Amino acid sequence: MAHRFHRMEYNHHLSEVGLTLKGCLVLVMGRRYKSIARGLAVGTLLTSYMLVLYCLSTPAVKQKFRVALSCSNQRLVHSSTHTSQNRTGPSGECEPKVDIMFMKTHKTASSTLLNILFRFGDKHRLEFAFPDGRNDFFYPSPFLCSQVKNYQPGACFNILCNHMRFNEYEVAKLLPADAAYITILRDPAELFESSFHYFRWAIPLTWGIRGETKLTEFLRDPRSYYSPESYNSFYLKNLLFFDFGLDNNLEPEHPLVERGIQSLTNRFNLVLMAEYFEESLILLKDTLCWTMEDLLFFKLNARKHSSVSRLTPELRAKALEWNGADWRLYQHFNTTFWAKVEVYGRTRMEQEVRELRKKNAEMAAICIEGGVAVDARMIWNRDLVPWQPVGESSILGYNLRKNIDPKYRELCRKMLTPEIQYMSELGVNLWLTQLWGWVKDTIS
Numbered sequence: 001m002a003h004r005f006h007r008m009e010y011n012h013h014l015s016e017v018g019l020t021l022k023g024c025l026v027l028v029m030g031r032r033y034k035s036i037a038r039g040l041a042v043g044t045l046l047t048s049y050m051l052v053l054y055c056l057s058t059p060a061v062k063q064k065f066r067v068a069l070s071c072s073n074q075r076l077v078h079s080s081t082h083t084s085q086n087r088t089g090p091s092g093e094c095e096p097k098v099d100i101m102f103m104k105t106h107k108t109a110s111s112t113l114l115n116i117l118f119r120f121g122d123k124h125r126l127e128f129a130f131p132d133g134r135n136d137f138f139y140p141s142p143f144l145c146s147q148v149k150n151y152q153p154g155a156c157f158n159i160l161c162n163h164m165r166f167n168e169y170e171v172a173k174l175l176p177a178d179a180a181y182i183t184i185l186r187d188p189a190e191l192f193e194s195s196f197h198y199f200r201w202a203i204p205l206t207w208g209i210r211g212e213t214k215l216t217e218f219l220r221d222p223r224s225y226y227s228p229e230s231y232n233s234f235y236l237k238n239l240l241f242f243d244f245g246l247d248n249n250l251e252p253e254h255p256l257v258e259r260g261i262q263s264l265t266n267r268f269n270l271v272l273m274a275e276y277f278e279e280s281l282i283l284l285k286d287t288l289c290w291t292m293e294d295l296l297f298f299k300l301n302a303r304k305h306s307s308v309s310r311l312t313p314e315l316r317a318k319a320l321e322w323n324g325a326d327w328r329l330y331q332h333f334n335t336t337f338w339a340k341v342e343v344y345g346r347t348r349m350e351q352e353v354r355e356l357r358k359k360n361a362e363m364a365a366i367c368i369e370g371g372v373a374v375d376a377r378m379i380w381n382r383d384l385v386p387w388q389p390v391g392e393s394s395i396l397g398y399n400l401r402k403n404i405d406p407k408y409r410e411l412c413r414k415m416l417t418p419e420i421q422y423m424s425e426l427g428v429n430l431w432l433t434q435l436w437g438w439v440k441d442t443i444s
């Protein structure tokens with residue numbers, strides 16, 4: 001599937017800025033011993049980073065491609081070797097669905113699912129709609145199709161799966177009309193706890209909270225700490241609602257909450273549940289006509305157990321009350337999820353989940369040194385070290401076993417490759433993300 005598009009003007013601009021900044025980076029790294037110089041450089045880089053972000057988010061760039069033909073009007077131009085229809089083959093077997101929108105929500109095991117999608121796209125040589133220079137679509141700005149690398153009006157892609165703030169109308173322009181829309185949810189209390197912890201350095205609202213257990217203190221009286229206008233405040237309230245492009249500050253009883261949930265119900269073909277990840281994958285296989293092999297996974301981007309705080313029932317209740325809109329969303333889709341399992345057949349589901357677990361365990365024995373996830377510091381291959389939150393290294397990763405049967409080597413390596421590295425491998429130059437990573441590691 002070799003769509004070749006003219007690179008757009010602003011991409012050139014982007015790479016120029018990239019080169020300049022990379023130049024600075026090399027210069028700065030050469031003088032690491034001078035801490036003052038380093039401090040200055042970090043300041044300069046941070047400023048540049050902000051400036052670049054600012055430039056990238058100015059409307060001038062985005063407005064340029066507003067008058068866009070949509071992919072769905074261009075079905076004939078879409079020279080896919082795969083049919084995106086869920087057709088039944090001669091042997092009665094269905095054909096795998098290859099046009100997929102995966103709405104990647106935050107802190108919901110979505111990195112593990114992303115790895116599954118990357119491998120599926122890789123295997124079928126599908127066209128990914130990737131961001132340019134970074135691993136998200138200008139989150140938290142709403143998604144625009146002009147943010148897609150190599151986007152041209154009318155261009156069709158197969159898979160769209162990076163972090164974004166969902167914007168249905170813009171997404172639809174990039175994919176065939178019959179693309180499958182999937183997403184994943186997680187219990188909002190757990191998600192809140194995870195987000196509070198993972199993004200705490202990015203949320204000024206939490207910086208001033210006193211005490212050992214900031215989360216407990218915050219939930220004691222959230223309204224006294226929270227303000228919707230504050231920078232990155234959405235990480236602290238109804239993050240799912242926010243990710244789906246809805247208003248995260250609605251009270252749960254507000255009619256727009258129900259309306260939002262309904263619109264998602266109409267749009268998404270399948271909503272997965274992080275708590276029932278294997279069951280979710282089996283439903284995914286059924287919906288997209290995939291194979292069991294397509295579903296193999298190792299848990300990626302997981303937090304170290306020591307840093308996962310367990311919510312008491314009391315805190316959990318408070319967290320759910322505080323994230324009331326997300327709680328309604330979650331309960332709604334939990335109900336529809338189990339209704340789907342019922343239709344699929346409980347026993348059949350149990351058998352398949354058992355089979356998937358068995359295969360995953362077999363793969364773990366084949367691929368992973370020691371069979372378990374380890375601290376990032378213990379990973380000897382840089383290509384397998386996962387991205388860490390600012391100021392700590394709490395995200396676990398894996399070491400590839402040394403003597404792997406050559407027939408499993410590639411599969412193992414791909415299954416263990418974290419998001420950022422896998423995207424680079426799929427041809428995205430992530431200079432902006434990498435620069436930010438370097439700045440982050442230097443200041444922390």
Ligand SMILES: *[C@@H]1O[C@H](CO)[C@@H](O)[C@H](O)[C@H]1NC(C)=O
Nearest residue numbers: 086094180269286287288289
């Ligand atoms: C694809 O086919 C399978 C099996 O026939 C069916 O269960 C599933 O709902 C279909 N998916 C879509 C997206 O049409």
Ligand SMILES: *[C@@H]1O[C@H](CO)[C@@H](O)[C@H](O)[C@H]1NC(C)=O
Nearest residue numbers: 187275330331333334335338
């Ligand atoms: C989701 O639904 C299942 C099955 O009905 C139920 O056992 C579970 O408690 C529900 N989860 C939540 C968080 O409500």
